[in-house]
Amino acid sequence: MIFYILGILLKIIFFLSCTVLVLLIIEKAKLIFFPHLCTCYVDLSGKAILITGGNTGIGFETAKILAKRGAKLVIASRNVAKSQAAVRAIIDASGNPKVEHKPLNLKSLSSIKQFADDFNRTYGRLDVLINNAGTVEINRTSTNDQIDSTFQINHVGPTYLTQLLMDKIIASKPSRILFVSSNAHFLHNLDSNDIAGKEPMNVWVRYANTKLGNVLVSRGMSKVLPEQVTVNSLHPGTTKTEIWEQGPLFVRKVINFLMDNFMKTKEECAQTIVHLAMARSLANVSGKYFDILRAVKTHRVVTDELAQQYKDTLRLIDDRVKKFEKINTN
Structure with missing residues (x-):
């Protein structure tokens, strides 16, 4: 029995390692053949920008760049202490004092x-x-809203x-x-009859489903x-962020080794977000994937x-919100 379980774990580790390695090699190849730095200054x-998960990782690097361009930034994230430290670091790096934090927990509608x-x-x-916050939860859990945690943080919460x-x-x-x-959305197995993600599936498929949801x-x-609202x-790219700091120690070490040798930097990953946020050439471009x-x-x-099935997400949200309101009024 022990050897059987060990064999399964080794297969999982091998699969994850190969998947990450292939993705990172592709990322590096794209950096060689395509310009990847946003050059629109x-x-x-006078612009107000809200970014979720701007206290760490790619979001933090994105926030620093946008702050340097003079934007008023609101960092929305759950960890207050970390976010306050991030705000101070962004202000110090950019010289822009118009940066603040507001608490937001995407696991709670x-x-x-x-x-x-x-x-x-x-x-x-x-x-x-900028709906940037995201997670990969190795151990599958559900939120108090009875939605798969990864699906709610990555897709349902940002949509709501x-x-x-x-x-x-629209007014702005x-x-x-x-x-x-x-x-990763290419690895999806989304079931429109299970939009809350209750049926069992492996962690990477659950993650892929959330990212497909965002594309949809x-x-x-x-x-x-309306016009003038895009x-x-x-896809920002793959880098070493806190999103990967879950799971068994050995799995983390394998993934971190691959990323240390093949990954993009967090600043490189921020470039497409920054470009979409401010490039004048994209003023009328909407519904695309970059x-x-x-x-x-x-x-x-x-x-x-x-x-159009994104409306299924809206109906799910409406259902959960009504249940929450009913509980609190009884």
């Missing part, structure tokens, strides 16, 4: 609602919303946040919405938004028809 003074209500009351405009801030975004046009996705919601929203999704500063093809299942 736009003055963002009620927290998202509270955040959005506060933001809508406090801020006069929202020029760019976007909907709650939509009036502010020209404005932009970004969903950070991943080329971006494309679907682009069909209904929404796009993107990688290395360019619009690229998604998985072939991503069609306008399937993209």
Whole structure:
């Protein structure tokens, strides 16, 4: 029995290592053959930008770059102490004092609602919303809203946040919405009959499903938004961030070794996000998927028809919110 379990673990480790290695080799090859640094120097003074998960990793590097361009930045994240330290570091690096933190827990629909209500009351405009926060939860859990945690943090939560801030975004046009996705969406196995992610599946498929969800919601929203409000999704690239710091120690060591030797830097991964947030050439581009500063093809299942299934996410949110309100009024 022990040898059987050990054999399964070794197969999982081998599969993960090979997958990560292939992805990282592809990432490095793209850096060689395609320009990957955003060279559009736009003055963002007077612009208000909200970025989730801007206290660490790619989000932190993105926030630093945008702050240097003069934007007013709101970092939305759960860890208050880490976020306050990140705000100070961004201000020090950019010389821009217009950076602050607001607490947001994407694992809770009620927290998202509270955040959005506060933001809508406090801020006069929202020029760019960057849905950047994400996770990979090795041990499968569900939120209090009875949704798979990875799916809620990566997809359902950002979709709900976007909907709650939509009036502010439209009133601020020209404005932009970004969903950070991943080329991992090519590995999806999304079941539209299990949008809450209750059925068992391995961690990488669950993660891929969340990223496919972001591609779909971006494309679907682009069909209904008014002119001068754009929404796009993107693959930032693969880098060594806290998102990988889960799972058995040996698995982490293998993945970290591969990333130490093949990965992009966090600053390189921030470039496509920054480009989509401010490039004048993209002012009227919407519903596209970007990688290395360019619009690229998604998985072939991503069609306008399937993209309309993002409304399934909205219905799921509506169902969970109504249940939450009912519990609190009884």
